[in-house]
Amino acid sequence: MKVIATTRKAQGTGASRRLRRADKLPGIVYGGNQPAAPIELEHNPIFFALRKEKFHASILTMELDGVEQLVVLRAFQMHPYKPQVMHIDFQRIMPDQEVTMRVPLHFSGEEISPAVKVSKCIISHTVSYVEVACLPRDLPEFIEVDLSKMEDGMTLHSTELVVPAGVRVVTDSVVASVITPVEEVVTAPAADAAAPAADAAAAAPAADAAK
Structure with missing residues (x-):
């Protein structure tokens, strides 16, 4: 450009x-x-x-x-x-000196991962780029992040990414993590909780009649 x-x-x-x-x-x-x-x-x-x-x-x-x-x-x-x-x-x-640059991440394979297909989890993309160091001629336009092997409980770090030859990741950060959805538990009201009030209401007329 x-x-x-x-x-x-x-x-x-x-x-x-x-x-x-x-x-x-x-x-x-x-x-x-x-x-x-x-x-x-x-x-x-x-x-x-x-x-x-x-x-x-x-x-x-x-x-x-x-x-x-x-x-x-x-x-x-x-x-x-x-x-x-x-x-x-x-x-x-x-051209002959190493440069440090932020390179965007392109995520793929999320929908076919065991985390999503089997465990019904969500994969969170923690960052959208990583910092790399390389010679100018080796600088990638983006780095592909394959999420197809992600399983429940897994976390992917930037140092685990597959990068082109001549390129090294200079920061260690979490790139993606698997989040297990929390199911909301609805608790039914206890039947015994209403019993004392009902008993008190029934006892009131009887008490009035005895006066």
Whole structure:
């Protein structure tokens, strides 16, 4: 995926407001043994790119003032209520240096797992991504999580995931867990509980007649 940017010469709050009014997006690119550079981009292409999962977990090509470099998306800020990106950060990467990235998880096989089919349990997806480290060329677009072997009481950790060659998971976290539904037990009211009240009501007329 390619990002087109130009060097942002005017800086400051006022300059950023003027950029946004012109449908431009202020940002910054840093890292790669180079000084941080303020940049500006067309707003709408970035706004729609941010809706794509791949944009968040891919090595991007940034053409800055006509010169291409490899970058990854590191952060962005949205307007509190408008459909507008306020600021965006990219980090330069080197082809021969390891990069740490969040990679989305794609779950499958849940409906045919023994936990669901036999035990009638629910499989909870605890996280939607994991952090991995690898060379840029080895970065996967997503990691497939096979839940077809999950059974009642099982928990799947990120370190148990099957990842492509050259990729390693750097965080140990629970990815999915099997939850056993709790059956609600309805207790019938005890028949004896109403007996004292009934006896008292029956005894009242007899007591009046004896007076």
